[in-house]
Amino acid sequence: MNQQRARRGHEDDWWRQLYGDGEGGGQGAAGGAAGRAGVRTAGPSDAGPSDAPDTLDDRVESALRAVRAPAEPKPWEPPVRPAAPPPAPSPPIPLPATGPAAHDTPPDTASDTASDTPPSRTAGFVGDRPPTYDPEPGALPAADPGALDDLVPDTALDGARYGSLTLRAASQRGDSARYRGEVRRDALLTARFGAGRQALILVAVATPPPAAEGAHRAARDACAWIGGAVGRSYTQLAEDIRTDHRDALRSGLQRLTDRSYGKLRGRARELGAAPERYTAALRCLLLPADPDCRTRVFFGVGAGGLFRLRDGAWEDLEPATADHDTGDAPGSDGGPPRPAPGSYTAEGPVRPAPFLFRAAFARPGDTLLLCSAGLAEPLQEEPAFATRLAARWKAPEPPGLVDFLATAQLRVKGHTKDRTAVGVWEA
Incomplete structure (x- = not known):
């Protein structure tokens, strides 16, 4: 009977070190170090022995719940956006004039006026x-x-x-x-x-x-x-x-x-x-x-x-x-x-x-x-x-x-x- 109490006391110390919050309750430096290392700690109500059933199976199940990986996250999917309306059809491009006389004669179009000329066309001219x-x-x-x-x-x-x-x-x-x-x-x-x-x-x-x-x-x-x-x-x-x-x-x-x-x-x-x-x-x-x-x-x-x-x-x-x-x-x-x-x-x-x-x-x-x-x-x-x-x-x-x-x-x-x-x- 004394051996059983000693074993249970040792196991309680191990669980306190794993889940303890490092503050009071008789928990030592090991518990505080576990908290600072990022291990999830229990609240004050979790400290000390519990009157709940404490079989070996209960403890194994408790440990598995503690370390069980979270559910796999759902893959990211882009938000659904409404489709853009189709672009308006471009006006037809006029074909250049043919024949030798047109070779060196620029076509007369509305873009020939300074007010309608793209900026790139106005650079570098006299x-x-x-x-x-x-x-x-x-x-x-x-x-x-x-x-x-x-x-x-x-x-x-x-x-x-x-x-x-x-x-x-x-x-x-x-x-x-x-x-x-x-x-x-x-x-x-x-x-x-x-x-x-x-x-x-x-x-x-x-x-x-x-x-x-x-x-x-x-x-x-x-x-x-x-x-x-x-x-x-x-x-x-x-x-x-x-x-x-x-x-x-x-x-x-x-x-x-x-x-x-x-x-x-x-x-x-x-x-x-x-x-x-x-x-x-x-x-x-x-x-x-x-x-x-x-x-x-x-x-x-x-x-x-x-x-x-x-x-x-x-x-x-x-x-x-x-x-x-x-x-x-x-x-x-x-x-x-x-x-x-x-x-x-x-x-x-x-x-x-x-x-x-x-x-x-x-x-x-x-x-x-x-x-x-x-x-x-x-x-x-x-x-x-x-x-x-x-x-x-x-x-x-x-x-x-x-x-x-x-x-x-x-x-x-x-x-x-x-x-x-x-x-x-x-x-």
């Missing part, structure tokens, strides 16, 4: 009202899965610094081509031949005839072929520029240009295209990397622009006359004499327009601008446009690539062609 087209790219050109290398990005951007010159170049799809999902037809090539002080930099810009099928390929071919011709003769060309042998330069560059146009005619025959459609205006700059040589050479064929920003004012450097040399002077690459203007070689006609050449000396602070017709036309025809470009590009420090592109993107109503601009800043 004139009394913003251009009709949105300033950001719209539709992508259609892609041929078998000719993905024929795709042209909307915008090309490049730059470099050699000696006293800093080069910036950008070519962008025009507003009209963006709206209609047409490919950028302007082509841009920047290339360095050689290294060190003997290096020669070539920048070529080509623009094909409007609305010609596959014309952008002709522009890229023109840039590639004149680039290859200059690259194979760059050593002699760079020497002629350093020594100011302008007659040799003129005759040699004219012959290289003629051969490039002869290749274009040959490619037109391969494609079954009319030679006068598979061609391009081609305008180039030769820039020596030698910091002691400040001669800049322009040559080319067809429409575009050549300008110089000096003392905050634009000067038109477009050559007033063409084909200065018509004789049989040998070219700078040591080949046979060039053909007279207008004659034909075995590869085809020399070129579709007179050859243009000019060599100019660059002064510190000058900015030389070579551009396609898409930029030359508003620069010549819109004084506010020319003023804005001069204000942004006359700073002594050349702009960064992004700033140069942003300025070249300045829009003028009615001028929607592709734009290609090459700027050379002289330190």
Whole structure:
């Protein structure tokens, strides 16, 4: 009997320690520690022995009730919301006009007025009202899965610094081509031949005839072929520029240009295209990397622009006359004499327009601008446009690539062609 009372007293102490509240009732530090540890404690009425039946089964059942896990909570479900009404149908988008006359003419719509124009369309323009087209790219050109290398990005951007010159170049799809999902037809090539002080930099810009099928390929071919011709003769060309042998330069560059146009005619025959459609205006700059040589050479064929920003004012450097040399002077690459203007070689006609050449000396602070017709036309025809470009590009420090592109993107109503601009800043 004494052993049974001792065992029951020990078990009562264990239960008091497990459920005790740590306060009075004869409970020790163990009970208080259990309460502080987060164990659920009994109230004051639970302290001390109980007169209720106290069998082993009763105690096991009591312990199981104490430690039994709560019921599994019901999974969360999102509240049920009434379905949103279907959106109202959008008005139909008018199809653009077709035909060559509509290519560069913005559509007349209600959004053409300043009061109805989206804010994005009013940014970065000159004139009394913003251009009709949105300033950001719209539709992508259609892609041929078998000719993905024929795709042209909307915008090309490049730059470099050699000696006293800093080069910036950008070519962008025009507003009209963006709206209609047409490919950028302007082509841009920047290339360095050689290294060190003997290096020669070539920048070529080509623009094909409007609305010609596959014309952008002709522009890229023109840039590639004149680039290859200059690259194979760059050593002699760079020497002629350093020594100011302008007659040799003129005759040699004219012959290289003629051969490039002869290749274009040959490619037109391969494609079954009319030679006068598979061609391009081609305008180039030769820039020596030698910091002691400040001669800049322009040559080319067809429409575009050549300008110089000096003392905050634009000067038109477009050559007033063409084909200065018509004789049989040998070219700078040591080949046979060039053909007279207008004659034909075995590869085809020399070129579709007179050859243009000019060599100019660059002064510190000058900015030389070579551009396609898409930029030359508003620069010549819109004084506010020319003023804005001069204000942004006359700073002594050349702009960064992004700033140069942003300025070249300045829009003028009615001028929607592709734009290609090459700027050379002289330190």
